[in-house]
Amino acid sequence: MTRTGALGARTWTSLVLLGFVGQLAWTVENMYLNVFVYDTITDDPNVIATMVAVSAVAATLATLLVGALSDRVGRRRVFIAAGYVLWGITTAAFGFLSPDTVSGLVPAANAVVVAAVAVVALDAVMSLFGSGANDAAFQAWVTDSTEPANRGRVESVLAVMPLLSMLVVFGAFDGMTRAGQWRGFFVLVGAIIVVVGVVSWFLVRDRELTVRQEDGYLRSVVHGLRPSAVRENPGLYLALSAWTIWGISTQVFLPYLIIYLQRSLRIDGYAIVLAVVLLGASVVSVIGGRIVDRVGKVRFLLPAVAVYGTGLVLMAFARGMVPAILAGLVMMSGFMLVLTPIGALVRDYSPPDRAGHVQGLRMVFAILVPMLVGPFIGAAVIRGAAETYSELGVVKQVPSPLIFVAAAVVLLLILVPVTLLRRKEPAA
Numbered sequence: 425m426t427r428t429g430a431l432g433a434r435t436w437t438s439l440v441l442l443g444f445v446g447q448l449a450w451t452v453e454n455m456y457l458n459v460f461v462y463d464t465i466t467d468d469p470n471v472i473a474t475m476v477a478v479s480a481v482a483a484t485l486a487t488l489l490v491g492a493l494s495d496r497v498g499r500r501r502v503f504i505a506a507g508y509v510l511w512g513i514t515t516a517a518f519g520f521l522s523p524d525t526v527s528g529l530v531p532a533a534n535a536v537v538v539a540a541v542a543v544v545a546l547d548a549v550m551s552l553f554g555s556g557a558n559d560a561a562f563q564a565w566v567t568d569s570t571e572p573a574n575r576g577r578v579e580s581v582l583a584v585m586p587l588l589s590m591l592v593v594f595g596a597f598d599g600m601t602r603a604g605q606w607r608g609f610f611v612l613v614g615a616i617i618v619v620v621g622v623v624s625w626f627l628v629r630d631r632e633l634t635v636r637q638e639d640g641y642l643r644s645v646v647h648g649l650r651p652s653a654v655r656e657n658p659g660l661y662l663a664l665s666a667w668t669i670w671g672i673s674t675q676v677f678l679p680y681l682i683i684y685l686q687r688s689l690r691i692d693g694y695a696i697v698l699a700v701v702l703l704g705a706s707v708v709s710v711i712g713g714r715i716v717d718r719v720g721k722v723r724f725l726l727p728a729v730a731v732y733g734t735g736l737v738l739m740a741f742a743r744g745m746v747p748a749i750l751a752g753l754v755m756m757s758g759f760m761l762v763l764t765p766i767g768a769l770v771r772d773y774s775p776p777d778r779a780g781h782v783q784g785l786r787m788v789f790a791i792l793v794p795m796l797v798g799p800f801i802g803a804a805v806i807r808g809a810a811e812t813y814s815e816l817g818v819v820k821q822v823p824s825p826l827i828f829v830a831a832a833v834v835l836l837l838i839l840v841p842v843t844l845l846r847r848k849e850p851a852a
Contacts (some may be wrong), residue, residue, distance in 0.1 A: 439581065443562070444585045445620040446558040446585070447589040449512075450586065450589070452515065456609075458472045458476075464604075472799065472803070475543065478547065479547045480792045483552070483792070486554075487556065487559045491782070500561045500564055501561075501624070504562050504624050505622070507556045507561060509618050509621035510621075511553040514546065514550035516610055516614025517546060517550075519606055519608070559791070564783050566582070566771075573717070574717070576713045578713075579713060579763075579765075579771070580710050580712060580713020580714070580764045593613075594702075597613070658848065660770065665789065667766045667770065667790040669838040670762050670838060671789075671791065671794030676802045676805070677736075677739075677828055679798075683823055693745060697748050701752035701753050701756050704757065705753065705757045705759065706760075708761065709760035712728070712760070712764055713764050721765035721769050722769070726842060728764075729839070735758045736828045736829070737832050738750070738754055739828040740832075801834070808826075
């Protein structure tokens with residue numbers, strides 16, 4: 425690859441296609457799977473929080489193992505293609521899980537409990553395949569294929585993918601979920617992921633990598649968890665720490681967001697709210713990516729954090745469709761503006777011979793810890809608020825607006841690593 429800051433059409437196509445479909449799968453897993461459990465299995469928020477936590481552990485292990493392995497063999501494509509195919513198959517399998525299905529197989533068992541255990545287990549398996557393919561192999565390939573001069577733009581485009589995937593899922597598939605057509609929903613999404621996995625084998629080209637084999641495989645897996653690695657790469661670990669705090673903040677409310685809009689605010693057209701918010705935040709993210717490359721990633725972070733925090737506070741007070749749209753635009757724009765420079769900084773600070781391994785560290789800091797902590801904070805806030813609604817005589821818990829206040833309080837902690845990054849490299 426010519427190091428000029430420009431990326432070719434094939435690289436951009438691979439970035440966009442694999443990035444988008446990967447986030448499409450994660451949208452289904454992170455948001456709609458929660459709704460699926462809530463609507464068809466149980467309204468207990470601890471089941472959702474447990475599912476998120478187990479998924480995070482599985483995803484982190486997969487990324488650590490596959491990332492280190494892809495570094496050692498010097499190849500990413502095979503892990504991307506095979507992983508996406510298996511990811512799609514396990515996604516489709518959710519369509520065949522329900523208490524009714526379980527009761528038919530195990531009549532004497534508590535169908536709800538067994539179904540809850542089964543969905544948590546299948547989610548863990550799906551996360552193993554998905555994270556190995558996307559979080560380890562694909563993200564390492566992105567680092568291989570980019571350089572500091574273009575990472576702000578690339579990261580802003582990748583950061584938009586979760587929003588666009590949400591928009592597509594809400595626009596194209598939300599009607600299926602609202603009608604209870606969960607089997608068709610999961611099978612269709614799974615088929616899309618499988619097809620893209622096959623296409624990626626012909627589209628993606630591995631970059632020339634410096635293969636480092638001094639460490640044994642297991643030692644290379646845990647390399648970044650050693651104190652010596654932290655001392656050698658302080659910028660990397662400060663950026664990852666900032667990502668952890670941002671991640672915990674988002675996980676306080678994100679698993680419950682759709683349920684909050686639909687059940688707490690009682691916005692029937694919540695898909696319209698999400699569509700407007702996601703489109704607006706996507707535009708802001710792309711524009712912000714260009715600004716990041718010009719003014720510097722670290723300098724950009726504090727203003728982005730201020731926007732995100734303001735949006736969280738506004739969201740706590742928003743009532744009705746229009747206020748929710750306005751507050752959501754500020755919140756999700758800030759959400760994306762924080763993610764872009766942090767993601768780019770992690771790539772900048774990644775040792776070139778350990779790009780795959782750094783993806784495993786990213787999963788520990790940005791996924792595992794946030795998903796182990798954030799959803800349980802949100803669940804505790806929901807239980808403490810004790811807000812409910814009645815449906816067909818059944819009283820169900822609903823999320824409280826205090827989840828956004830709790831997220832804003834957590835976000836304040838990000839000032840510590842960001843300040844240290846500014847002192848270390850004020851013009852970065």
